[in-house]
Amino acid sequence: MILIIDDDIAVCASLNLLLKQEGFKSIKANGPEEALGHLKEKAIDAVLLDMNFSMETSGEDGLVMLDKIKELRPSLPVILMTGWGSIRLAVEGMKAGAADFINKPWDNDHLMNALRTALDLSAEQQTPLALTRKKLNEKYGFENIVGEDPQLLEVLQTIVRVCSTDVSVLIIGESGTGKELIAEAIHENSLRRHKSFVKVNLGGISSSLFESEMFGHKRGAFTDARSDRVGRFELADKGTIFLDEIGDLDLNSQVKLLRVLQDRKYEVLGDSRTRSVDLRVVCATNRDLREMIADNKFREDLYYRINLIIIRLPPLRERAADIPVLTNYFLKNMKEIYNRPGLRIDKKTLNWLESLPLPGNIRELKNLIERTVLLSERDLLGIKDFEQHLEQQRLSNVAMTLPAVGTVSVDDMELSMIRNAMVFHQNNISRVAKALGMSRGTLYRKLEKYNIPYETQN
Numbered sequence: 001m002i003l004i005i006d007d008d009i010a011v012c013a014s015l016n017l018l019l020k021q022e023g024f025k026s027i028k029a030n031g032p033e034e035a036l037g038h039l040k041e042k043a044i045d046a047v048l049l050d051m052n053f054s055m056e057t058s059g060e061d062g063l064v065m066l067d068k069i070k071e072l073r074p075s076l077p078v079i080l081m082t083g084w085g086s087i088r089l090a091v092e093g094m095k096a097g098a099a100d101f102i103n104k105p106w107d108n109d110h111l112m113n114a115l116r117t118a119l120d121l122s123a124e125q126q127t128p129l130a131l132t133r134k135k136l137n138e139k140y141g142f143e144n145i146v147g148e149d150p151q152l153l154e155v156l157q158t159i160v161r162v163c164s165t166d167v168s169v170l171i172i173g174e175s176g177t178g179k180e181l182i183a184e185a186i187h188e189n190s191l192r193r194h195k196s197f198v199k200v201n202l203g204g205i206s207s208s209l210f211e212s213e214m215f216g217h218k219r220g221a222f223t224d225a226r227s228d229r230v231g232r233f234e235l236a237d238k239g240t241i242f243l244d245e246i247g248d249l250d251l252n253s254q255v256k257l258l259r260v261l262q263d264r265k266y267e268v269l270g271d272s273r274t275r276s277v278d279l280r281v282v283c284a285t286n287r288d289l290r291e292m293i294a295d296n297k298f299r300e301d302l303y304y305r306i307n308l309i310i311i312r313l314p315p316l317r318e319r320a321a322d323i324p325v326l327t328n329y330f331l332k333n334m335k336e337i338y339n340r341p342g343l344r345i346d347k348k349t350l351n352w353l354e355s356l357p358l359p360g361n362i363r364e365l366k367n368l369i370e371r372t373v374l375l376s377e378r379d380l381l382g383i384k385d386f387e388q389h390l391e392q393q394r395l396s397n398v399a400m401t402l403p404a405v406g407t408v409s410v411d412d413m414e415l416s417m418i419r420n421a422m423v424f425h426q427n428n429i430s431r432v433a434k435a436l437g438m439s440r441g442t443l444y445r446k447l448e449k450y451n452i453p454y455e456t457q458n
């Protein structure tokens, strides 16, 4: 049964009707006494609490009410209903343990979605889960998320807990720790798995292009809009949108994003019709959003909109014991990809890899292994083989600090990469092509294009 706390008769009546149509029983309370009475006597599963439930007050009473509910039933999901003006209260409420907040006037679908998610989540939380790694793989297909570290197992258990709900998830962790992999696993195990998973790198979208990229545009909406463009939200409709590098979004774009995440509504540029979108939101960042909020660089209300569940991925240095299993996993994949069934690595080398700092985390480990496999002729990889390429990788990572926008063209960058690779591999075309991830044919064409001397090799 759902408890509605609001003193507005019309609001109570329409919520009651909506809940009834959706198959829920509800009961209303006009004020705190009545609400607490119901909570003690009835089997309440969730609460819809109007922050301004008492007409005479500023809304602070809503927070007091929330505290009382939480005291009585700490795990009961409470959804706050707030006006736009009282967003600060909603944020305070989320800090105090509310499950979600909805703006008034509310959208029925959005409200029901939030309520179902909160109910699913609280039911999941009550089921103790302690599946073994093997069982997790069998049931949820986590074979590609390798590791035995307790922190990683905890992450996998969290995915299991939240995957069938629509709750927003924020994944935090350093670069290369597997945030995208986890976002995909959430989608793959959700009810939305047959719909699209759309990844957007927000770090790569400038403020001026944000709306057109995310919401789409109509032909002629602005000078460069030569044809219609479908926005990322539309592409992700009914599926999952993965907003990577959310900490890199500027404040202007944050407001625009917040509106869609609040109301699931947006307008395509050049088209005044308001559209609705139904999606699961997963965000990721390697930045400290709390610190950014303190510095006024990230909106607190957006933070509470995206962080209903936080998954923290540990850096590899906190789970170095996983390095050998990760290495063996990557090596096994590479045996197949590069058709080198004899590839292996000895225990001493595995121990040595485990002692490496690897600030680029799992991505750095994977790249190091791949590079070493590609460039070593021997099948038994030893410390020396790795050392040589580690140095090279570090150097290329340093070089990855990209020049300022506008100072260098993509062609210039490509030219320098090819030149470097040619010097490094002493003009061996096959190796250069492999190292740059292109076919020999493409490499030959580019050598011609840039007038780089080479000898034709078979």
Ligand SMILES: Nc1ncnc2c1ncn2[C@@H]1O[C@H](COP(=O)(O)OP(=O)(O)OP(=O)(O)O)[C@@H](O)[C@H]1O
Residues within 6 Å of the ligand: 144, 145, 146, 147, 173, 174, 175, 176, 177, 178, 179, 180, 181, 182, 244, 286, 326, 362, 363, 366
């Ligand atoms: N636990 C893991 N098991 C196997 N492979 C992993 C694991 N974690 C990460 N990887 C691999 O490491 C690479 C980097 O992972 P991913 O792109 O998910 O990291 P990220 O945290 O999203 O990085 P960034 O912040 O730079 O975008 C990918 O190739 C991914 O498949």
